[in-house]
Amino acid sequence: MQVIQLAKRFCDQTVLDEVSFSIEAGQHTVILGSSGCGKSTLLRIIAGLMRPDAGEIVLNGEVASSPGTVRLKPHLRSIGLVFQDLALWPNLTVLKNITLVLSAKKLSAIEAKEKALEVLELCGVAFLADRKPAEISGGQQQRVALARAIVLKPDYLLLDEPFSGLDLITKHTLMEELVTLANRQNSTIILVTHDPFEATFFAKQALILDKGRIVESGKFEALLAQSQNSIMAKFRSQLQKTQEIGR
Amino acid sequence: MGGALLVLDWIPDSHLIGAISRSLIIMFSVVAISIGIGLPLGTMAGLYDFWGKRVLLGMLSLPLLIPSFLWAIGLSQFQILFHISEFTPLAGALGSIFVFSALLIPLSIYASMLSVKSLSSHQIDALVMVGSARWCFFQVLKRAAPITILISLLAGIITLSDPGPGLILGYSGIAAEILVSFSALFDFDLARRQCFFIAALSLLFSLPIVFFLGNYLTTALLAQESSASKLYENSLVRRFAPAVFIALLFLMIGIPFIGLIKPLLQDFEWVYALKTLQRTGGNTLFYSITAGVLSTFLSLSLVLCLVHYKRGKVMLISFSLLFLVLPSSFVALNVIEWAANLPASWDWLFRGRFLVAAVLAFRFFPIATLLIVKRYATISPGWFDAAKLSGVSRIRFYYQVIIPFLAPALALSVLIITLLATAEIGTILLLRPPGEDSFPLAIFTVMANASEVKVASLCFVYFMISALSLTILWSALGRKTSCK
Numbered sequence: 218m219q220v221i222q223l224a225k226r227f228c229d230q231t232v233l234d235e236v237s238f239s240i241e242a243g244q245h246t247v248i249l250g251s252s253g254c255g256k257s258t259l260l261r262i263i264a265g266l267m268r269p270d271a272g273e274i275v276l277n278g279e280v281a282s283s284p285g286t287v288r289l290k291p292h293l294r295s296i297g298l299v300f301q302d303l304a305l306w307p308n309l310t311v312l313k314n315i316t317l318v319l320s321a322k323k324l325s326a327i328e329a330k331e332k333a334l335e336v337l338e339l340c341g342v343a344f345l346a347d348r349k350p351a352e353i354s355g356g357q358q359q360r361v362a363l364a365r366a367i368v369l370k371p372d373y374l375l376l377d378e379p380f381s382g383l384d385l386i387t388k389h390t391l392m393e394e395l396v397t398l399a400n401r402q403n404s405t406i407i408l409v410t411h412d413p414f415e416a417t418f419f420a421k422q423a424l425i426l427d428k429g430r431i432v433e434s435g436k437f438e439a440l441l442a443q444s445q446n447s448i449m450a451k452f453r454s455q456l457q458k459t460q461e462i463g464r
Numbered sequence: 465m466g467g468a469l470l471v472l473d474w475i476p477d478s479h480l481i482g483a484i485s486r487s488l489i490i491m492f493s494v495v496a497i498s499i500g501i502g503l504p505l506g507t508m509a510g511l512y513d514f515w516g517k518r519v520l521l522g523m524l525s526l527p528l529l530i531p532s533f534l535w536a537i538g539l540s541q542f543q544i545l546f547h548i549s550e551f552t553p554l555a556g557a558l559g560s561i562f563v564f565s566a567l568l569i570p571l572s573i574y575a576s577m578l579s580v581k582s583l584s585s586h587q588i589d590a591l592v593m594v595g596s597a598r599w600c601f602f603q604v605l606k607r608a609a610p611i612t613i614l615i616s617l618l619a620g621i622i623t624l625s626d627p628g629p630g631l632i633l634g635y636s637g638i639a640a641e642i643l644v645s646f647s648a649l650f651d652f653d654l655a656r657r658q659c660f661f662i663a664a665l666s667l668l669f670s671l672p673i674v675f676f677l678g679n680y681l682t683t684a685l686l687a688q689e690s691s692a693s694k695l696y697e698n699s700l701v702r703r704f705a706p707a708v709f710i711a712l713l714f715l716m717i718g719i720p721f722i723g724l725i726k727p728l729l730q731d732f733e734w735v736y737a738l739k740t741l742q743r744t745g746g747n748t749l750f751y752s753i754t755a756g757v758l759s760t761f762l763s764l765s766l767v768l769c770l771v772h773y774k775r776g777k778v779m780l781i782s783f784s785l786l787f788l789v790l791p792s793s794f795v796a797l798n799v800i801e802w803a804a805n806l807p808a809s810w811d812w813l814f815r816g817r818f819l820v821a822a823v824l825a826f827r828f829f830p831i832a833t834l835l836i837v838k839r840y841a842t843i844s845p846g847w848f849d850a851a852k853l854s855g856v857s858r859i860r861f862y863y864q865v866i867i868p869f870l871a872p873a874l875a876l877s878v879l880i881i882t883l884l885a886t887a888e889i890g891t892i893l894l895l896r897p898p899g900e901d902s903f904p905l906a907i908f909t910v911m912a913n914a915s916e917v918k919v920a921s922l923c924f925v926y927f928m929i930s931a932l933s934l935t936i937l938w939s940a941l942g943r944k945t946s947c948k
Binding site for chain 1: 847
């Protein structure tokens with residue numbers, strides 16, 4: 218995936234400004250930044266849910282978005298997205314939340330159900346298939362949202378701060394399972410977060426976004442050790458404090 | 465010269481100016497009373513828990529489902545039967561204010577209650593921790609005041625177009641003049657001109673409200689009830705609130721109801737009432753149910769088409785409110801003129817019962833729109849994004865997710881509009897084909913000529929049917945709340 222000179226403005230506010238980077242297949246990437254720095258907008262443009270004002274998104278060698286245009290429709294980009302508010306359809310059961318996604322693939326009802334149960338099993342929530350989202354816990358809802366995002370075996374799995382609001386144990390378990398699942402499906406994770414713990418868990422590569430611009434990028438460990446950027450400095454000090462408490 | 469005469473025709477004469485002034489006196493008095501009573505009571509009901517709250521609040525909505533002229537008949541009968549007209553002159557202006565207040569006070573109470581309910585329990589906790597219970601109450605009341613005042617004002621404008629109470633209690637406003645011009649003088653042009661003035665007057669008051677405060681009104685009307693909101697305990701409220709609400713109900717409903725049914729102590733014309741019901745029941749159901757279904761369908765289509773646009777929601781709400789305050793006779797008379805110019809081959813559609821139902825549907829579609837938009841506002845944009853990302857077809861997505869999600873609001877809309885359309889007489893009176901009366905219209909047309917007992921029997925039957933419908937409505941609302 219290549220993001221080239223991407224820009225986006227809302228009214229008179231620049232949200233993204235000449236953002237460029239590339240992500241190799243299998244190179245899980247974390248986009249770090251404080252609230253309101255344009256992280257979610259970047260994910261939405263990558264997913265094809267929003268048009269860029271300038272710049273391009275190139276997916277597998279094909280221009281997917283160009284200025285003012287979404288050339289490749291969202292469902293043709295092989296992208297799964299776990300939304301910050303999960304966006305599960307509340308009036309459908311867990312199973313139907315998955316089979317509705319599969320309806321686009323023209324499978325028979327039985328095939329769709331089998332495939333849905335398979336992915337729910339993979340995410341450890343098959344036993345909740347007949348429940349509605351409001352009837353299950355927050356952690357279980359995260360798993361259902363994840364199942365919905367990966368059921369079509371996407372090349373890229375975009376995660377928009379999906380673990381916020383979860384307790385530490387659930388978050389840890391989910392993150393472990395997520396990496397295993399993504400690796401098994403050959404999906405590349407792109408995680409948007411402002412939490413250093415989540416970042417350390419996933420990252421091979423990190424991008425630091427500040428006021429709509431990429432201020433640093435590279436190997437996450439190297440950035441964590443050397444970066445002079447204020448966001449990374451805060452991450453570093455927070456991680457050090459936690460390690461000291463751990464000792 | 466001819467043009468000057470045409471212009472002169474449109475200048476209101478002193479008779480019309482007198483009627484307009486009377487309507488305005490009623491409107492402003494009723495708005496002031498409903499805010500004065502509705503705001504504190506609504507804030508109290510939104511903030512505190514007390515005995516019988518659900519039932520008492522439910523009973524408050526009864527005046528909204530019964531035509532205002534029935535309350536006016538009841539009030540008038542009460543004074544005659546108990547010989548108190550010389551002590552408490554509840555006829556004329558005071559009587560009209562009394563009847564219209566019974567319609568507006570519940571609306572003010574509900575508006576302020578909903579406004580309070582949109583505060584989270586943490587927001588109220590923060591107030592409770594800073595000041596006394598009284599201080600806290602007034603802070604919450606201040607928060608509820610703007611929307612209550614605006615809603616009361618808009619509802620007050622609707623009183624301009626209701627002829628019933630003025631005609632019965634001897635204080636005819638502009639709406640009564642229109643009815644007389646059309647039904648008694650058979651002067652269609654005069655009725656149209658009067659209707660133009662009333663519509664202009666309604667827009668004069670409502671346009672600034674909607675134009676300048678459209679954004680605010682949309683936010684306030686679409687504010688969701690906070691799931692975290694909780695009801696507080698207050699010993700003073702617990703002790704006195706039920707008594708206050710019962711007293712209000714007695715004044716608003718009890719007195720006119722006693723007046724309505726007192727003649728039944730002499731006799732009850734069961735057969736006459738049931739025969740009238742049998743004759744008009746089919747029409748009543750046809751008009752009201754068709755109106756309920758049509759207006760809900762129309763509103764749903766509008767919401768689905770417009771709500772995604774940047775200012776679509778504000779436009780929808782503003783337009784709905786403006787349409788709601790337009791007098792029913794304005795739409796009806798224009799439809800009559802329009803239908804009169806169509807060839808006879810269109811009579812099946814434009815001179816039949818369906819036209820009545822369709823105009824009723826137009827009359828009430830703003831209410832359906834408000835209900836549907838309110839529900840729609842809870843939909844996360846992520847639902848659509850998730851569907852787009854996975855390539856779910858739009859039709860399937862709407863059929864399986866959006867429409868079922870909106871279903872409770874759609875059902876509620878059909879139910880409420882069916883009830884409101886049943887109580888509407890203005891439109892049916894102007895548009896019904898010969899002999900196709902609704903039940904309330906049958907009461908309206910016989911009230912001047914039939915005996916007191918006959919009128920009371922009809923009123924009692926109508927009252928009981930409305931009370932039953934209200935019970936169904938409130939149990940449906942209760943189920944919806946408990947499902948949240």
